[in-house]
Amino acid sequence: MKIGALARKTGTTAETIRYYERTGLLEEPPRTAGNYRDYGPTELARLRFIRRARDLGFTMAEVRQLLSLSDDPSQSCEAVDSIASLHLREVDRKLGDLRKLRTELRHMVDDCQHGAVGECRIIEVLAG
Amino acid sequence: MKIGALARKTGTTAETIRYYERTGLLEEPPRTAGNYRDYGPTELARLRFIRRARDLGFTMAEVRQLLSLSDDPSQSCEAVDSIASLHLREVDRKLGDLRKLRTELRHMVDDCQHGAVGECRIIEVLAG
DNA sequence: ATGCACCTTGTAGTGGCTACAAGGTCAAGC
DNA sequence: GCTTGACCTTGTAGCCACTACAAGGTGCAT
Structure with missing residues (x-):
């Protein structure tokens, strides 16, 4: 999936997704032969998580914390x-x-x- | 009145007042011999107006309009x-x-x- | 003369994007 | 094979309303 398709699926824009990548909220995805970003379901889920949290008014810093907490499901x-x-x-x-x-x-x-x-x-x- | 005194009287800071001046919300006041900004009651009233409007959530652009409207009391x-x-x-x-x-x-x-x-x-x- | 609070200008940073510009890629149609 | 057009790339600058320095000048008390 290219960046535009991911943007449409998550109600964002390609610019915002690239911004999230720049600021470290999203990791750099693999690239196609033509140097296009190539996203899979993992990135889609992560971006959906981010958008839901942002829509609920969490700051980027809070989203970062929530993401890293959700990565360790055994923790309290x-x-x-x-x-x-x-x-x-x-x-x-x-x-x-x-x-x-x-x-x-x-x-x-x-x-x-x-x-x-x-x-x-x-x-x-x-x-x- | 120097900028710090004006700031204390209006619940702002000197930085914010200088910022308002830079952006044209406040006019450049006269200066003392030592090049300090020297404010009088007119500027105090204008800054109070600005702060009240800002506290009510009006944007700077709206404040600008309100200020220029209030300058012409005969208008509807x-x-x-x-x-x-x-x-x-x-x-x-x-x-x-x-x-x-x-x-x-x-x-x-x-x-x-x-x-x-x-x-x-x-x-x-x-x-x- | 020294200390200290206050002032000056200028520049850069905040958050969370958004808006270009200048160019590269790719599939469809002729 | 060549063009069109949608999409993508990087990089940079702008938005709002401040806020935070840095480096130096002023003014008053001790």
Whole structure:
């Protein structure tokens, strides 16, 4: 499988895959006679893993850790749980922040009387 | 007022203020005899405006627009309202995404039996 | 005179991609 | 066999909003 096909199968782009390779998240695959990257099911699975973790908001560093943990199936999954739980707490914090922010924005927009900028509530709030 | 004092009054850093100047968000202030930036209440108000807008999640480009709109108080505030409403919708979208993400993460972490990595639900979910 | 906090400019790095440019490869159609 | 066009290659630079230096200048207290 060439890079474009792998990209289509994983909802990525060839550029992103090459970027993952550059940064060491993916290993260098074998090449065809014409110097094209040649991917098999192992790489497909690894990239799917990476994309799922990234879609769940894990950072590249966390993905790296999760990958190396998943490579040693006999180990305790404590470390995995701790990465995921930490991330969950982080997401909760962000949710809280975003909800507060939404409330403020909502008030601001609701109070706008659609008049002149001079008495615009939005501008007033921002100007303090 | 020197840059450090302005930074403390606005919850920023001198670096960020200089960055805003470089990118044209703030104008170049007058200088003291020793070539130090010398800020007055106008610049303080402008920076406060910028920080409030940034804290509400507006991008630098949006802040730029809001600033130039607020400079012309006789204009209709339609444009201001549209920037803010668009941003509100964007925040709503992000909130939705984050809530979905949180649910998935929560399930993943809750299902983890704290055993070996080999049968870790978190890794299984990621591996698909 | 010395120390120290603060300031100056300039450059480079962060994360996670994304967007080129300039050229090589390969299968299909004529 | 020759062209077209889709795909691939490497390399470099850009995005956002900062952040982190390095190397040197200023200003005030001791």
